[in-house]
Amino acid sequence: MEFSQDVQNVLAIVLFLLRILTPALSIAVLAGCFLSLKRGRRREEPVVLLEDVGSGISIPVLYWENSIGRSRSCDIVLPDHTVSRDHAVLMRRESGWMITDTNSKAGTLLNGKKIKGDTRVLPGDVLSIGSSALMLKRVSDGTPLPPKKPPKKGKLQIKRAPSPGKLMIGLSVIQTFLSAQCCLAQGKFSWEPLLAFGVLLLLSWGLYLFSTKALHRVSFEVETVGLLLGSVGTMLLTGINLTPNYTQLASFFLGIVLFCFLIWFMGDLDRVMKWRIPIAVAALVLFAVNLVIGSSVHGSKNWIILGPVSIQPSELIKIAFIFTGASTLNKLQTTRNLTVFLVFTALCMGALFLMKDLGTACVFFITFLVIAFMRSGSIRTIILVLVAAGLGAFLLVQFMPHITNRFEAWRHVWDFADTTGYQQTRVLMYAASGGLFGVGLGQGYMHQIFAGDSDLVFGMLCEEMGLLMALVVILAIAFLILFARSDVTRSRSTFYSISACAAAGLLLFQSCLNVFGSTDILPLTGVTLPFISAGGTSMMAAWGLLAFIKASDERTYAVRRLPAAKQTQPIAPRPAKRAQPKGRRGKA
């Protein structure tokens, strides 16, 4: 039905208001997610104590995985020359507390017996490490600890945070705004976008109810961010010709399935550690298959096309890459070198170079640096790797000077506006056309440019939804590093900490390449913007990566742990009221 001119005028104002309200509400929802995360986080309090049998001094055990040794970098420091620098690791697992000797000189004794491998520790058991004898105690049984210090001044004290349900309602309102813009885009009412809206609502509330009601999880912040970003991307694509992009919706669904599966899969740390090598081998096989039967699409041979389904294996291998790179603390302490992971990285990067997928190779490389640094902490290694990479890039340019032609337009795109700078100039032109609030969904021209809805989607986002909304989207992705960081010492293992940081770093760096590449701040390499760009595998990979961030939040698995905890009677499932101020407590 066509509207009259008067209605059209009113409609234009309404749509403009919607374009202002959408980013405003998105900011509110994202801020709510972040506050809720900060608020819901466990305080850093000891769960159990190690009591020195000789002196009676209690040492709080603060983390799920605690390194014990002479080195000052250990979580539990024993200043004793008979203790190795990194002597043992005390870990909390599903079944209870475990101790592992990490190749110490003198060995670790449990109740007088030398331990081998992971050994169960029960309250009252005595660990002999060097000349210290330490007894594991529940916090409630231990000697009283000094009273908690008052909170530091200047630290944000979050009193109230919106509940996950309220944030979900906010999300649904945003989805409604976006759909209304799509439905009214052509000056008449189109009903097709309602289909996409329906699917989005179903996916969002389906995941929410599954997570909170079926799995009894308390937190839903990370999912809300993912759903918000995915909805923005999906409605942006729906706006192109006002019919739902079914491929995108299907991969949205598959992405959520992958997300749920990975979180289940990572629930059991033993299972994860057992499957790391098979996953790595599978990733390499997938790369090999890609190289053999892959199809070249616009210069990069990174597609496998099987009948109606086409996938980009490198997107899924990102997930496998993080699985292979991350590791638990006891494994980190015993296998210090990075050789295996280095070789795996080299093979992945080699495959990506052969596919001429330079952008993804850069993404893998940065992810490698994050993981390598978090594993080894060695700045020397990082510098060595960077020098090697720089040398490699230099040789590449020396022997294959034609690859630099791809970058000739960089920082001079307007001089190449109709050749190699065509795409970037269109991004700038249309991004600036949009202003702060955009020209409206379905009103843009960026999607007519090649890769306008994938590699150049930032231009389309700015053009149709405005710079403000584009900034909200990019900042939401950037905030994931804060999500990952905030759980880094509270996660159930360094595996989760490292994988979450790697995933957040990967998502942010890829977004940087996408945004800065298409706007001529970096050379254009052609990577997708996670959650937003058209592309099924990209959407799934984004959800897969989000699963790592979700898994590093111990609350994800907290509810499931409770019934098991009651049966096996491990130590204090709930943290005690009293707490030890953060800090090392050595032997007196």
Add this chain to the structure above:
Amino acid sequence: MKTTGWRSLVLYILGIGFLAGMVFFLACYFTQGGSWAMRASNVHLDGVNQLSGAGTITDRDGVVLAKSEDGNRVYHDNANIRKAMLAVVGDTRGYISTSVQATYRSQLTGYNPVTGIGSINDKNGGGSVELTVSSELSRIALQQLAGKNGAVAVYNYKTGEILCMVSTPNFDPANPPSDLDSDETGKYDGVYLNKALSSCYTPGSIFKLVTTACALENLPDLAQKTFQCTGKTIINGHEITCDAKHGTIDYRDGLAKSCNVVFAELAVELGADRMTKTAESMGFGEVFRVDGNPTRKSVYQVRDATDDELAWSGIGQHTNLANPTHMMILMGAIANDGVPVNPYLVRKITTHFGIPVHFGGTSQGPRLVREDTAKTLQELMRYTVTSDYGDNMFPGMQVCAKTGTAEVGGGRKPTGWMVGFSSNPDTPFAFAVAVEEGNYGRTSAGNIASAVMKAAAGKS
């Protein structure tokens, strides 16, 4: 886990990189967004008269050259002034990319980064632009070109203000001819160019100034040298002709009489390396900017040239090319003892609300000529005018100049050139005039230069 905790700070390095990039992007967006959005290739602007609400463009005397009325772009009443100012003011569609209406489109239309392209309509007022150019001088230049194609550029070499910049062929922006885009005879070739900025011509004899500069700096016995002109000279088995038999002649008269033999032999004696060095130091191969718009690079290329080719290059033939604006700047540099003042043509831009946002101003460019060389060139060029062209071409202005008649081949008549400057401090103007198929530089370009300079002196 504690160590994992602090190692995770590495993510902040990525975060800082991201923030830095974002701030940089936003800074570019808010400062250059207008020029990004207002490109002619932006489909959002198709079918709408982009300049329907744009502000006024006035010349140096306040004459209104373009303004908007009731959603239409209206130009000056006089068709000759409209045509003469086309290259500078620009067409309504913005196809003349170096023109004010294209370069300052976002300021003229009042584009703002908040509402984006949505602000471009006739309801909003745009900013106005004040030029340094005189529409009257430009009209005279166009009249003098008398239907010939070419470029005329005049500027004040003390202040940098461009007084006249005309390019032909052109068309009337108020009534664009119906066959403008469909014509295939070539009569409109170059109408969308400001030829003074964006084209190059074979320089011919005006290049002898470069050869002279090179000789002055490299041959200490230059003043004592004499050459034998028999109307030709043989170099590397090839004949290089001269218009006249000048007999025994030194470089000073050689320049005044434009003797090819003198400069062909000088170029060979100097060699490709020294010639290239001088040409490059004088701005060949370089881009100059006028209000941000680049000039086309002048060319001097004698690498791998044979001796006869080098000889031809010394008299401004071979593959040499010269850009009129570059030549004007080079004349300004010689007049200023070697250091040019950068030319500009936008004096002031004011927003709709009367807030000035841009001022053109005097600024110096990098030195193009050594000081002693510049002083000698002033003297030689003055001698050329007094001894050969006649000072009555530019009465009272003490003009120093050089003409050129550049062979272009292809059955076309030579390109006529005249470049020079007035050394009278009351009329500090430098000029460059190039006329396609103008034949003799002195009669074609010379007459135009004479008329425009006289008019410019009369105005000052």
